[in-house]
Amino acid sequence: RKEVEQDPGPFNVPEGATVAFNCTYSNSASQSFFWYRQDCRKEPKLLMSVYSSGNEDGRFTAQLNRASQYISLLIRDSKLSDSATYLCVVNMGSGNTPLVFGKGTRLSVIA
Amino acid sequence: DTEVTQTPKHLVMGMTNKKSLKCEQHMGHRAMYWYKQKAKKPPELMFVYSYEKLSINESVPSRFSPECPNSSLLNLHLHALQPEDSALYLCASSPDLWDRNNEQYFGPGTRLTVT
Numbered sequence: 381r382k383e384v385e386q387d388p389g390p391f392n393v394p395e396g397a398t399v400a401f402n403c404t405y406s407n408s409a410s411q412s413f414f415w416y417r418q419d420c421r422k423e424p425k426l427l428m429s430v431y432s433s434g435n436e437d438g439r440f441t442a443q444l445n446r447a448s449q450y451i452s453l454l455i456r457d458s459k460l461s462d463s464a465t466y467l468c469v470v471n472m473g474s475g476n477t478p479l480v481f482g483k484g485t486r487l488s489v490i491a
Numbered sequence: 492d493t494e495v496t497q498t499p500k501h502l503v504m505g506m507t508n509k510k511s512l513k514c515e516q517h518m519g520h521r522a523m524y525w526y527k528q529k530a531k532k533p534p535e536l537m538f539v540y541s542y543e544k545l546s547i548n549e550s551v552p553s554r555f556s557p558e559c560p561n562s563s564l565l566n567l568h569l570h571a572l573q574p575e576d577s578a579l580y581l582c583a584s585s586p587d588l589w590d591r592n593n594e595q596y597f598g599p600g601t602r603l604t605v606t
Contacts, residue, residue, distance in 0.1 A: 411591045423581055423597040424534065431592070467533060471593050477547065478588060479595065481533040 383407065384470050386482035394490055397458050401485045403468030404450045413451045415442055416467040418484065424467055428453070458489045494518075495598035497582050503604045506572060512601045514565040514582030522546075522588040523565040524595065525557060526581040534581055540565060541588040572605045579603075 385404045393399045405413075412431050416424040428435065430451055434443035441454040455462055468482035495516045504510050514523065522541050526534035539547035540559040554576075556568040565582055582598040 412593065414594065421579075421602075423600050426594055426596065429592070429594055469595075471591065477536060477549070478539075478593060479536075483533050 384482040390486040400454045405470045412471040414469040497598035512567040516584040520584035522585045524583040528579045
């Protein structure tokens, strides 16, 4: 099982739709979790940190399910500007590489 | 201020050239990172400095040489690169390498082309 797995997509959704991405992780000792957004040819930007069961920021909600070892990102009322690649990043907390990146999920919001 | 700056933005170099990439942050972060990113792939970790000491080297070829002159600066020295080294090179920083709340902030990257 890969350390951090994401559905690569693409997810093509109309404006106003609600879309959710999941990310699974293999290390049950993982301590914290992050969602980054990356636009084409730009750097990743921190979208949300997930330290406990989850948190919400405007249209974005991140949830953590430790029992099933996944985190999710829910985007409500999608905007065209939400089109990007969403990277799931897991802090393994130990070992050689503390932060492990998923391969990203591509979202396209269509007018 | 969560800004990480990188210079240059773009770099074209021949296989026999020597060049350096520079990264700077003033957030008081004690961990700094170099990543390499190819198109349609996630960032791939190269090096990590923690408190100005090299903590992680992900088996990167010796033609890439990192340097951390002080807690705010990180350099990547390039020598005798290959065309396959062409990529976006990202610098990042975080408060502390092994801290649970280890949010990383990325610079805009240097787009490198090796001819």
